[in-house]
Amino acid sequence: MSDKKNNPANSIQDLQLFGEFGGVNPSIADSSTFTYLAGKTMGDVFEGTREGCYLYSRHTNPSTSYLGEALAGLEYMKGAILSASGMGAITTSILQLCSSGDEIISSRTIYGGSYAFMKNYLPKFGVKTTFVNTTNLAQIKNAITDKTKMIYCETMSNPLLEVSDINAISLIAKKNGIKLVVDNTFTPMIFSPGKMGADIVVHSLTKFINGTSDTVGGVICSDEEFITELIDVNSGSAMLLGPVMDSMRAASILKNIRTLHLRMKKHSENAKYLSEKFQDDGLRVIYPGLKNHPQHEIMKQNMNDGFGFGGMLVIDTKTKEKANKLMEKMQKNNVGYLAVSLGFYKTLFCAPGSSTSSEISENEQKTMGLSEGLIRFSVGLDDDIKRTYNVIKKCMKELKII
Numbered sequence: 001m002s003d004k005k006n007n008p009a010n011s012i013q014d015l016q017l018f019g020e021f022g023g024v025n026p027s028i029a030d031s032s033t034f035t036y037l038a039g040k041t042m043g044d045v046f047e048g049t050r051e052g053c054y055l056y057s058r059h060t061n062p063s064t065s066y067l068g069e070a071l072a073g074l075e076y077m078k079g080a081i082l083s084a085s086g087m088g089a090i091t092t093s094i095l096q097l098c099s100s101g102d103e104i105i106s107s108r109t110i111y112g113g114s115y116a117f118m119k120n121y122l123p124k125f126g127v128k129t130t131f132v133n134t135t136n137l138a139q140i141k142n143a144i145t146d147k148t149k150m151i152y153c154e155t156m157s158n159p160l161l162e163v164s165d166i167n168a169i170s171l172i173a174k175k176n177g178i179k180l181v182v183d184n185t186f187t188p189m190i191f192s193p194g195k196m197g198a199d200i201v202v203h204s205l206t207k208f209i210n211g212t213s214d215t216v217g218g219v220i221c222s223d224e225e226f227i228t229e230l231i232d233v234n235s236g237s238a239m240l241l242g243p244v245m246d247s248m249r250a251a252s253i254l255k256n257i258r259t260l261h262l263r264m265k266k267h268s269e270n271a272k273y274l275s276e277k278f279q280d281d282g283l284r285v286i287y288p289g290l291k292n293h294p295q296h297e298i299m300k301q302n303m304n305d306g307f308g309f310g311g312m313l314v315i316d317t318k319t320k321e322k323a324n325k326l327m328e329k330m331q332k333n334n335v336g337y338l339a340v341s342l343g344f345y346k347t348l349f350c351a352p353g354s355s356t357s358s359e360i361s362e363n364e365q366k367t368m369g370l371s372e373g374l375i376r377f378s379v380g381l382d383d384d385i386k387r388t389y390n391v392i393k394k395c396m397k398e399l400k401i402i
């Protein structure tokens with residue numbers, strides 16, 4: 001399959017980035033500033049009349065540019081700007097798009113930090129957010145006003161794993177002259193929101209893309225126009241707020257993404273196996289690869305072939321007490337770690353209600369179906385997932401969960 005169109009892994013496989021001595025890895029540009037032979041050239045770069053020169057690493061740096069090229073390729077977008085965290089990418093994009101008086105329509109089930117930013121922080125600047133269920137297109141349409149500037153959602157939402165129909169939402173956005181911003185953190189390779197009509201695709205690289213839980217990082221992928229706006233020396237939020245990624249870290253993430261396709265396949269394979277087993281055991285399971293998931297069909301129609309339904313999985317143990325006991329027992333038995341975050345080689349689990357989604361009030365959690373006994377799993381790269389399942393099953397039986 002040499003077709004790049006439906007296989008984002010090819011975009012990374014085909015990259016040829018060499019070091020200055022012919023090294024198979026590009027050299028790291030370990031510099032904050034860059035020299036110029038002529039004073040005039042520097043002036044032209046500042047004025048924006050000359051492109052392609054490195055100036056200062058808050059603007060661009062060769063190492064972050066290499067990683068940007070790889071990630072833009074992965075997302076079928078023209079360009080990318082790296083940031084020091086996923087939140088850095090999200091907040092920088094939103095602050096570039098929205099001014100005082102503007103409105104945002106956002107999915108109500110999103111990452112807790114993104115939710116808190118829109119709900120609590122943006123009102124300081126006179127930006128109002130309406131939270132809707134983005135899997136219900138009528139709710140999006142009804143929320144649009146003449147002040148709506150952007151629609152924000154996650155391809156697969158955190159923590160309920162709802163899948164938004166990006167193709168359909170982008171049609172609504174385009175018809176109304178609104179920008180569509182999509183957080184694709186849970187489903188790199190699996191979904192290509194840029195190909196489905198999203199204007200801006202953001203990621204927390206901290207999770208699957210880097211995959212080693214050794215750093216936080218983020219990326220904004222978009223067209224040339226938006227990328228240029230972001231780094232404008234007079235008005236760009238990436239340039240002026242300065243949430244940039246360091247060149248050393250960019251180089252290490254670039255090396256890790258070369259195995260992203262293999263890791264996504266394995267995460268998905270293991271998560272699917274566990275979800276089917278847990279469901280057979282009589283548990284309430286949320287996994288988009290299961291036929292009873294409300295967006296199973298939509299996901300099948302829109303996903304790229306070959307990377308599965310993702311590595312995230314949620315079970316309901318009914319009570320907070322049981323959830324905590326099970327997580328502690330699983331950690332003791334080395335199933336994985338009781339930790340937030342995702343995309344690690346070990347399975348990570350947490351109770352979203354009291355951790356990653358705790359920014360969302362208890363009442364709001366209830367209305368969105370976030371019950372207190374939920375455990376979110378980021379399923380690891382276990383070679384023998386049957387063995388892992390048997391350990392988890394034993395833990396569940398001892399706690400009378402199944």
Ligand SMILES: *Cc1c(COP(=O)(O)O)cnc(C)c1O
Pocket residue numbers: 085086087088111113114154158183185186204205206207216217218
């Ligand atoms: C973790 C996460 C973020 C925030 O990213 P950081 O790298 O922690 O700043 C945003 N969106 C989603 C879906 C996430 O899982």
